[in-house]
Amino acid sequence: MDNIDTAILDCLKKNGRVTASEISKKVKLSIPAVAERIRKLEQNSIIQKYTIKLDxxxxxxxxxxxxxxxxxxxxxxxxxxxxxxxxxxxxxxxxxxxxxxxxxxxxxxxxxxxxxxxxxxxxxxxxxxxxxxxxxxxx
The missing domain is CATH 3.30.70.920 (Lrp/AsnC effector binding domain/regulation of amino acid metabolism (RAM) domain)
Structure with a gap:
């Protein structure tokens, strides 16, 4: 985990449906690089699931x-x-x-x-x- 992974996680915590394209603009990485990092975060069980917040x-x-x-x-x-x-x-x-x-x-x-x-x-x-x-x- 580095600062970029942390920034990606921050984006996903705010909105689990945010696209890799939107994240790439915030963390200044290519879309494939962001997608690969997300895949590794999932593979390593850092991201365990995506969920919703209900009112x-x-x-x-x-x-x-x-x-x-x-x-x-x-x-x-x-x-x-x-x-x-x-x-x-x-x-x-x-x-x-x-x-x-x-x-x-x-x-x-x-x-x-x-x-x-x-x-x-x-x-x-x-x-x-x-x-x-x-x-x-x-x-």
Whole structure:
């Protein structure tokens, strides 16, 4: 990785659909050279995937919540992560060191949907013991 690779990555982070032609103008390399560098970044797993960023409000997911979770038994920790990350609305799942075992980032339509998620999904998980939701009103 050099400064040119970093500049290419910066362009792609801002817009994953930016063309090699547009990048070449910014980094002052030929289009084939930029394309080859991108290919190598992908091949070396520096670029692992291309994705999109959604406007949650436009998709009906107006409420963003962070949920601290404690697991009742340590043998449930890995099972919890694999079960929880496949649930609709779970955007991120972070294993923590400290007072809580996990921090979840979830997106739901409203407080009723959050209550349903907490009651019907998380509290029914055999692993979860303590749930502390925090709501994010504006972003």
């Amino acid at each position: 949650r409000r436009q998709t009906g997911q107006k409420l963003l919540a962070f949920i601290f979770v404690n697991i009742d038994k340590t043998e449930h920790i890995n099972a919890f992560r694999s079960q929880i990350t496949v649930l609709p609305g779970v955007l991120e799942c972070h294993h923590l060191a400290g007072a809580y075992d996990y921090l979840l980032k979830v997106s739901v339509s409203d407080t009723d949907a959050l209550e349903s998620f907490l009651t019907n999904k998380l509290k029914k998980s055999p692993a979860s013991a303590v749930l502390i939701p925090l709501l994010l009103w504006q972003r």
